[in-house]
Amino acid sequence: MSGVATVMGYALRESLRRRVFVIVLILTVCFLALYALAAREAFSEVTEFRGVVDEQERILFGATLLGLAMFGTLFLGAVLAVFLTLGVVRGDAERGLLQPLVVRPIGRVQLLVGRFLAAGAVCALYVFAVYLAAVAITDAIGGWSPDRLLLPGVSLAGGMLFLVAVSLLGSVFLSATANGIAIFMVFGAGLVGGLLGQLGEGLQSPTLEDIGRNVSWALPFEALYQSGLSALTEDTVGFAKIVVNLGPFGGARDMGAGIWPWTAAYTALVGVLAAVGFARRDL
Amino acid sequence: MPPALLAQRIEKRYGRTLALRGVDLEVAEGELVGLLGPNGAGKSTLVKIACGLVRASGGRADVCGSPAGSAAARASLGYLAELFRFPGWYSADELLELHQRLTRSTGGAAERLELLRLVGLDAARHTRVEAMSKGMQQRLGIAQALVGGPRLLLLDEPTSALDPVGRRLVRSVLEGVRNRGVAVVLNSHLLGEVELVCDRVAIMRDGLIVADGTPAELARPRGVEIDTDAGTELVPAARRDDVPRLVAELVGRGTPVYGVRVLAGTLEEVYLEAVGEATS
Ligand SMILES: Nc1ncnc2c1ncn2[C@@H]1O[C@H](COP(=O)(O)OP(=O)(O)OP(=O)(O)O)[C@@H](O)[C@H]1O
Ligand SMILES: [Mg+2]
Numbered sequence: 367m368s369g370v371a372t373v374m375g376y377a378l379r380e381s382l383r384r385r386v387f388v389i390v391l392i393l394t395v396c397f398l399a400l401y402a403l404a405a406r407e408a409f410s411e412v413t414e415f416r417g418v419v420d421e422q423e424r425i426l427f428g429a430t431l432l433g434l435a436m437f438g439t440l441f442l443g444a445v446l447a448v449f450l451t452l453g454v455v456r457g458d459a460e461r462g463l464l465q466p467l468v469v470r471p472i473g474r475v476q477l478l479v480g481r482f483l484a485a486g487a488v489c490a491l492y493v494f495a496v497y498l499a500a501v502a503i504t505d506a507i508g509g510w511s512p513d514r515l516l517l518p519g520v521s522l523a524g525g526m527l528f529l530v531a532v533s534l535l536g537s538v539f540l541s542a543t544a545n546g547i548a549i550f551m552v553f554g555a556g557l558v559g560g561l562l563g564q565l566g567e568g569l570q571s572p573t574l575e576d577i578g579r580n581v582s583w584a585l586p587f588e589a590l591y592q593s594g595l596s597a598l599t600e601d602t603v604g605f606a607k608i609v610v611n612l613g614p615f616g617g618a619r620d621m622g623a624g625i626w627p628w629t630a631a632y633t634a635l636v637g638v639l640a641a642v643g644f645a646r647r648d649l
Numbered sequence: 650m651p652p653a654l655l656a657q658r659i660e661k662r663y664g665r666t667l668a669l670r671g672v673d674l675e676v677a678e679g680e681l682v683g684l685l686g687p688n689g690a691g692k693s694t695l696v697k698i699a700c701g702l703v704r705a706s707g708g709r710a711d712v713c714g715s716p717a718g719s720a721a722a723r724a725s726l727g728y729l730a731e732l733f734r735f736p737g738w739y740s741a742d743e744l745l746e747l748h749q750r751l752t753r754s755t756g757g758a759a760e761r762l763e764l765l766r767l768v769g770l771d772a773a774r775h776t777r778v779e780a781m782s783k784g785m786q787q788r789l790g791i792a793q794a795l796v797g798g799p800r801l802l803l804l805d806e807p808t809s810a811l812d813p814v815g816r817r818l819v820r821s822v823l824e825g826v827r828n829r830g831v832a833v834v835l836n837s838h839l840l841g842e843v844e845l846v847c848d849r850v851a852i853m854r855d856g857l858i859v860a861d862g863t864p865a866e867l868a869r870p871r872g873v874e875i876d877t878d879a880g881t882e883l884v885p886a887a888r889r890d891d892v893p894r895l896v897a898e899l900v901g902r903g904t905p906v907y908g909v910r911v912l913a914g915t916l917e918e919v920y921l922e923a924v925g926e927a928t929s
Contacts, residue, residue: 372750383738462734466793469700470751471724648663648703 369472373480376467381450381488390446394496397438402503405431409508428510429599435500436518436598440591443493443526448549450485451533454478457542459649474644478534482637486530490523497522514597521594524629525587529553531633535640538647556581556588563592563619582621586629589621596620651714652677653801653832654699660707661694661856668694670856671708678800679830681823683843686853687924692836693731695853696803699834700728713800724752727794729787731805731836737779741770741789744778745796752797764792767825769818783810791819795826802826802833808842820846844868844916852923860923867919875899876908883912 381387408427455478458464468474497519505511512518532552536545563578565571582589596619654676661669669691676682684692697703698710701718712722735744745761754760765771768788778786787810794802808816816839823833823846837843843850844864852860852867860867872885873892877899887895889911899906 368753369751372747376747379738380736383736462730462732463736465702465730466728466733466735466748466790467751469702469723469726469728470748471720471753472751473720473723646704649697 369476370480370483373467373472373477374484377450377481377484378488381484386446386449390442390492394442394492397442398496398499398503401431401435401438401500402507404434405504405507424508424510425599425602428504428508429512429602431508432500432504432512432598433595435504436497436522436591436594439493439496439500440522440525440587442496443489443522444529444550444553444587446492447485447489447526447529448533448546448553450488451481451530452537452546452549453542454481454534454537455644455647456537456540457545460541465649468649475641478637478641478644482530482534485534486527489526489530493522493526494519512598513601517597518594521590521597524626525590528587528590528629528633528636531636531640535636535643538640538643552585553587556585559585560588560592567619579619582619583625583628586625586632589625590629592619593621593625650678651711653680653713654834655711656695656699656708657710658708659695659698659705659710661691661698661703662706668856669698669705672853672856672858674851674858674861676801676832676834678832679827681827681833681835681846681848683847683850684834684836684853685838685840685843685850685920690853690924691856692853693805696728696805696834696836699801700726700803724797725799726801726803727796727799728803729790729794729805729807731809733790735778735786735789735793738777740775740777741765741781741792742774744789744793748793748796754797756797760796764795767795767822768792769815784812784815787811788815788819791822800831802831804833805836806838807835808837808839816842840916840920850916852920854924860919864916868914868916869919871912871914871918874910874912875906877904877906879904 408431409424412423412427453461455464467477501511501515501519529549533545533549536548539545540548559578559581561578562574563582566574566576566578582592600620652675654674656672656674659669659672660667672691672695674682674695684695686692694703698705699712699717701723704718710717713725715721715725739747742761742765745764748754749756749760756763762771762774765774768791770785770788770792773781773785776785778789781789787807791804791807794804808819811819820842823835827833827848835843835847847864849861849863850867851858870888872883873887873889873895875882875884875895884891884895892909892911896906896909
């Protein structure tokens with residue numbers, strides 16, 4: 367276990383020294399500031415237009431804005447996950463950084479586990495914190511908070527763990543650049559799948575809906591994101607709920623509780639594949 | 650006591666390339682073995698198999714009695730790769746500390762200071778890797794390989810970036826660790842260096858060991874050269890023991906002798922003979 371902790375420390379220090387965290391912090395502050403600005407504009411627009419914000423509109427604007435913020439958070443988290451892990455195996459081996467570590471008794475599995483825990487913890491905490499910040503901003507400006515406060519953030523965090531595992535798996539077989547491109551394509555495919563599902567729902571096309579659902583389960587960060595979105599207005603009824611469900615980022619579907627064990631098992635399987643691939647790899 | 654390294658009929662195939670085709674090599678405790686051979690002969694591949702970076706396609710390798718690549722084998726070796734890089738943001742001292750943790754060494758600050766002193770980097774203890782010259786990094790790499798007191802040291806061209814003073818320093822480091830009972834495998838293209846420091850030399854070519862012996866055994870005698878008033882004469886079959894007789898005969902015949910030299914083959918000659926003109 368101490369080997370895993372050493373590798374985690376090494377990975378975190380690498381991120382600190384490469385100024386990953388500084389850049390991420392700056393970008394996140396910009397993102398949240400823009401979000402606050404947009405939220406103020408949106409809510410004030412309503413107030414000016416009608417004199418007072420009625421409850422249904424408050425829900426509609428709050429949920430749509432926070433859904434947008436979740437999308438941005440997911441994207442930023444994915445960028446972080448990819449850049450923390452894209453070169454862990456092949457990229458570092460090509461640069462000669464990996465060999466001195468791998469010949470030590472800690473071994474390859476512990477190295478992967480340490481890398482996974484370090485990047486996973488950073489990304490999961492990051493998306494959770496950004497989500498909470500967006501919730502706080504929405505509440506402060508618009509006076510609306512989601513029906514489930516924590517679940518959407520936890521869903522985003524779960525998606526991060528899956529993405530980190532996939533990126534580590536990719537890093538075993540692909541050079542850093544190729545892996546980065548591949549993971550972003552996977553990420554994009556997930557989003558397209560989600561959009562197809564919503565389109566299917568809107569057009570009442572069962573085929574499209576099926577495709578969307580299958581893509582979401584195949585790429586569970588997307589399914590978790592959808593579940594998180596739907597948890598924003600889980601207890602809401604009436605006009606606002608209907609409109610939220612039609613909106614581009616609010617058209618969420620609850621995937622059911624089964625998504626959690628599925629994602630956990632899937633992530634573990636990806637991890638095992640990465641460990642097996644790594645064990646067989648000549649460095 | 651099992652040998653530090655025992656390689657038996659090791660084969661390695663990279664796709665279509667047969668990098669090793671049945672290599673046998675035994676390195677005893679405290680033995681310093683030089684591995685020579687042209688580019689592409691398979692030296693690095695053999696060393697990488699010993700430290701578990703590369704999996705052999707056939708044969709068997711053991712490090713201190715444990716299968717190469719196992720945790721026990723890795724725990725008893727230190728390695729410096731031909732192409733290596735350490736994270737630029739680590740200082741020399743921090744890098745050694747990282748490797749102390751990875752090897753579970755309990756040597757603490759005293760071990761780190763001793764190793765840095767050994768490779769002449771004690772003054773650069775707090776210098777970051779990114780601020781070091783290539784030669785300093787290579788010396789740091791040797792110190793890194795010695796962390797935790799390995800029983801087998803695998804060094805793949807550890808002096809390629811060093812100046813002559815640095816090379817001499819590394820030679821004395823190698824002699825020092827060998828005298829403490831550490832076995833060393835030294836890959837090198839520098840025949841002079843290998844000849845000076847190694848107990849044994851193995852020459853590889855095309856994935857096979859084609860010559861193996863002490864430098865003295867390999868450097869076969871080439872005869873005796875005698876300077877007389879008729880010029881220089883070479884007696885190819887003669888050895889050192891023949892010199893008194895040869896001189897007595899010449900003097901007996903009234904020929905003045907101005908000088909006598911016993912010619913030994915240099916390692917370079919042996920090497921060129923063993924590998925032919927091979928290089929890739
Ligand atoms: N990862 C690899 N993939 C494919 N072929 C490889 C790989 N590594 C080495 N080879 C091939 O294996 C053979 C032996 O290479 P190796 O690096 O062991 O030689 P070497 O004796 O260390 O050479 P050098 O003196 O240039 O360092 C060469 O033909 C090389 O092209
Ligand atoms: Mg080599």
